Amino acid sequence: MASQPLEPIIDAPFDSALSERYLVYALSTITARSLPDVRDGLKPVHRRLLWAMRLLKLDPAAGYKKCARVVGDVIGKYHPHGDQSVYDAMVRLAQTFSLRYPLVDGQGNFGNIDGDNAAAYRYTEARLTQVAIDLMDGLDENATDFKPTYNGEEDEPELFPGLFPNLLANGAAGIAVGMATSIPPHNAAELIDAAIALIDNPQANVLDHVRGPDFPTGGIVVDTPAAIAESYATGRGSFRVRARIAVEREKGGGWHLVVSEIPYGVQKGKLIEGIAALINDKKLPILGDVRDESDEAIRIVLEPRARTVDPTMLIDSLYRWSDLETRVPLNLNVLDKTRTPRVMSLAEALSAWVEHGFVVLRRRSEHRLSKIADRLELLGGYLIAYLNLDRVIEIIRGEDEPKPVMVAEFALTDRQAEAILNMRLRSLRRLEEMEIVRERDKLEKEQGELQLLLSSDARQRTRMKRDLGRIRDRYGPETALGARRTTVEEAAPAREIPLEAMIEREPITVILSQRGWIRAMKGHVELSSAETLKFKEGDGPLFAFHAQTTDKLLLAVDSGRFYTLAADKLPGGRGFGEPVRLMIDLEADAAIVALTRAAAAEKLLVVASDGRGFIVRAADTIAETRKGKTVMTPRSGAKLKLVRAIGAEDDYVAAIGDNRKLLVFPLTELVELSRGQGVQLQRFRDGGLSDAITFRYAAGISWAMGGEAGRTRTESDMAAWRAARGAAGRMPPTGFPRDNRF
Structure with missing residues (x-):
């Protein structure tokens, strides 16, 4: 005889069977794990921890007991979950930087604000605080219902009856299934004042008493009263919290910043790492150094790059770029008296x-x-x-x-x-x-x-x-x-300060070699001196010019792509510098065509080897990333040949081909684009473009005569070479350089 299955097989759609089971799990997580009760502000694990400690008679006047004993009682009698999760919950109840009013008095290493973990529970000891005693006051007087524990051997309270406003005073955070809660801590005296007002008048405005969150780590809430009121009225929102920063003056006119309080929930170790990264990555050039001088009290010292830096600018930049300003969320999602999760306002x-x-x-x-x-x-x-x-x-x-x-x-x-x-x-x-x-x-x-x-x-x-x-x-x-x-004091958002404003303006000399090594020497040094233009064997100068540390430099390659370099981030002038490829994502076969200051001219003339070109605004060529920005898209077989700054008074273009034909035409005949191929500057029967410049027609064109005298020659009457754009041109004036370069 075939044996019967233990349970009958139920034929049901897979999706409904799955959704029913998942719903049971979800409800269990919401009601019995992740969301606090509005009445005592506790989740089951915290309630069971405090109850177990009470039964162990760990009153504030009694001695401490090992946390291992408490955790053992909790997981053995009330909370059949992992010992580590229970101990982590217990540790948080004892941390003075996590809870505004700690419920556990810990002895030993319970972690710190740097983010270090607590010691193992066999090393630490604990007892209850007076706050926990106040929260449990009335348990012996039938003030609340008890329920059987998970195995039915003992009873545990369903909630705590004490008159301490724990939910809002200590806050809560938790992630359930499909919902979460995040309640910042508040001042207990203010909450009790508001509660007394509600007893007399259920319609009283609680914000007359509760000014805003009160974090255990201090700090400053800088939201407007209207924003705070809106968050509390809806039960959803966030609070902008800043560190407390003071300017300390030194003898001799110097100064530094001292951070004495940091935003709630920020680990001091990670905060300092983030600020140090800003210095290393040169994202905050006006900041020189960060030091941690904390003992029991927080003291983070921030040194400016120079005493001439504006302290307000540095403070605003730190608020904007680091965790010295954060947002603390408010999501007042709690279980009401019927164990139903819902988002309440502060008054509710x-x-x-x-x-x-x-x-x-x-x-x-x-x-x-x-x-x-x-x-x-x-x-x-x-x-x-x-x-x-x-x-x-x-x-x-x-x-x-x-x-x-x-x-x-x-x-x-x-x-x-x-x-x-x-x-x-x-x-x-x-x-x-x-x-x-x-x-x-x-x-x-x-x-x-x-x-x-x-x-x-x-x-x-x-x-x-x-x-x-x-x-x-x-x-x-x-x-x-x-x-x-x-x-709680209103403050405007930290202003966005452009990077250029933070860089100290100093003269430098930028040198780029033929093999692509770049460096910046301090000061405006003589460009013709052998000491300045010192290169590796087989290398030589490609570009050398004077600039300022506040400049942005434009580097153009023959594919028509433009890259942007920050002058203050160039390697120093000692040695031969560094390959420019380390700073930008340069294509492997790209040849550098130009390196110039973005501020040298408002507009640039860009021309390809086939004689096509256009005018582009310098601002349109600045790239935000290492990958650069495509400005010119040369036709097949052609390359970007040159990039020239257009002078403010220039009104004509001069172009000369490989065939030594010179053409002059008005600048107005060129198109202005932000990207493209452009139009034909000059027509060639054979070869391509050799050089092109813009100039003032009335002044004519000048060129170097060569030789040691350094004389120049000027051709002031350019009428013979003037024609429409796209013409072939004619032979240049007598004495024009043989290399066809202006």
């Missing part, structure tokens, strides 16, 4: 917490009333016993079963009779009777007050304000823990 979250406070107040009052009723019942029995002491002793001595006799004779309850029979002989003093009467009167008075409290909403509001006031006194602005750390 505070109102939900206040409502929870009233529920706790009523439950604690009812629990106290039941305890008082139990005690009054016993005290009534004790008083009957004292008033009839001789008879009670007689019954106990004479009866085999004294309890039913006493119940019948004195109209006692079973509990009263049992309590009388369990009384010690020592308590049969006259003094004890007076104590019982005094205790009964006191309890009856308290009972009456609690009954009045439960019957009156106004009394409950008054009591709640009084209880909140006591908590506020403990975390008030005058206390070390409660004093506001983050300043």
